[in-house]
Amino acid sequence: MRYILLCMLLFIGCNPSATKPKKRKKPPTSVSLKEHVTTLRKIVEKYETTGELVSVRQATLSAEVSGQIISRPIYVGDAVKKNQLLLSLEKELLAIEKKRLQQNIILEKARAYEAKSNLVRQQKLGIATTPQQLEKATTNYTIVQQNLAILQQNLRKVSVNISKTDIRAPFSGEISKVFVQENEFAQVSQPLVTITDRSTLKIVTGVPENVITKLSKKSEVQILIPSVERKYRSTVFCTYPVMNSNTKKIPVEIRIVNNNNFLYSGMFCRLYFRVGITKGIVVPFNFVKVAYDMYFVKVMQEQKFIEKRVAATLHKDGWLIMRGIKVGQKIQEY
Incomplete structure (x- = not known):
C-alpha cells in the first residue's frame, strides 16, 4: 500500500500539467469609436479635366523651288538658332539661268538704246520722214522696252528662287521632324523639316458652359503631368469664342513657360481649374x-x-x- 502511494506521488510530481495553474480568460474589452461634430468650412471649388501639351510656335518648312538636296546638316532633336541654315537645294541650274538672263539683258539694253536713237532721229526729221517710218520706229522701241522689262522681271524671279534654295530657321527652336534625306529630289510644296519652339507650351481643353461663366483670364489652373511627376501653376490665357459642336464645350487655352525645355509636345496632363470658393460640411x-x-x-x-x-x-x-x-x-x- 505504501509502495502504491509513493508511486502516485512521484507520477504527480513529474507531470507539469498537473501542477500548472490554468489561465483565466479576460473579459472582452469594448472598442471606443471616435465622434465628430460637423462644422462649416470654406471649400475651394475645382473643375478637373485633361489635355495635351502643344508648342505655341511650330512651323513645317516646305520646298518653294524644286531641286536636289545637296546638304542636310541637321537631325531630329538638334537645337537651332533663328536664320540658321537647315537644308540646301541644288542651285547650279538656277545660276546658269541667271547668267543667261543677265547676258540677254545687256543685249536687249543695247537694242533699246539703238531703237530709242532711231526714234529720236525720226522725230527730229519732222516732214523729212514718212508717218510709216515714224510709227515703225515707235513700235520697235516699245517692243524692245517690253522685252527688256520681261527679262528683268525673270531675272528677279530667278534671284528670289536662288535664295529659296537655302532653307533657314524662321525662329530659334528644336528640329522635331525631318522628312527628306540628302541627295533626294524635292518637289515644290514638299515638306522638308519641322521646327518647334518649346520655350512656351499650351494646352487647349474643353470646359462646359456652367464652368466657363466662373472663369476669367486670371483664373488659377493647377497642371499635373504624370509622366514626369511634376506640378505647375498657371492661369487661363484665353477662351475661344466658338463652342465645340461635338463635345458641347468651350475651348480654353492655358500656357506654361517651359524652363530648360524640360517638357515636350504630346505630354498628357491633368488640369484643375479653380472656379470659386464655397462653404460646406467635410467629414x-x-x-x-x-x-x-x-x-x-x-x-x-x-x-x-x-x-x-x-x-x-x-x-x-x-x-x-x-x-x-x-x-x-x-x-x-x-
Whole structure:
C-alpha cells in the first residue's frame, strides 16, 4: 500500500500539467469609436479635366523651288538658332539661268538704246520722214522696252528662287521632324523639316458652359503631368469664342513657360481649374460608409447614433456632405 502511494506521488510530481495553474480568460474589452461634430468650412471649388501639351510656335518648312538636296546638316532633336541654315537645294541650274538672263539683258539694253536713237532721229526729221517710218520706229522701241522689262522681271524671279534654295530657321527652336534625306529630289510644296519652339507650351481643353461663366483670364489652373511627376501653376490665357459642336464645350487655352525645355509636345496632363470658393460640411474618410454607390453616416438622434443616408462626394480632406446632415450634429466613425 505504501509502495502504491509513493508511486502516485512521484507520477504527480513529474507531470507539469498537473501542477500548472490554468489561465483565466479576460473579459472582452469594448472598442471606443471616435465622434465628430460637423462644422462649416470654406471649400475651394475645382473643375478637373485633361489635355495635351502643344508648342505655341511650330512651323513645317516646305520646298518653294524644286531641286536636289545637296546638304542636310541637321537631325531630329538638334537645337537651332533663328536664320540658321537647315537644308540646301541644288542651285547650279538656277545660276546658269541667271547668267543667261543677265547676258540677254545687256543685249536687249543695247537694242533699246539703238531703237530709242532711231526714234529720236525720226522725230527730229519732222516732214523729212514718212508717218510709216515714224510709227515703225515707235513700235520697235516699245517692243524692245517690253522685252527688256520681261527679262528683268525673270531675272528677279530667278534671284528670289536662288535664295529659296537655302532653307533657314524662321525662329530659334528644336528640329522635331525631318522628312527628306540628302541627295533626294524635292518637289515644290514638299515638306522638308519641322521646327518647334518649346520655350512656351499650351494646352487647349474643353470646359462646359456652367464652368466657363466662373472663369476669367486670371483664373488659377493647377497642371499635373504624370509622366514626369511634376506640378505647375498657371492661369487661363484665353477662351475661344466658338463652342465645340461635338463635345458641347468651350475651348480654353492655358500656357506654361517651359524652363530648360524640360517638357515636350504630346505630354498628357491633368488640369484643375479653380472656379470659386464655397462653404460646406467635410467629414473624415472613416465617418462615411459606402455601399452600392450609396453613402451612410451615423448621426446622433435621441441620445443614440442612427445610420442615415446622405449625398456625398470625395474631397481632398475627406467626404464633402452635400445633403443629409446639418452643421453642429454629432456623428460617429465606422
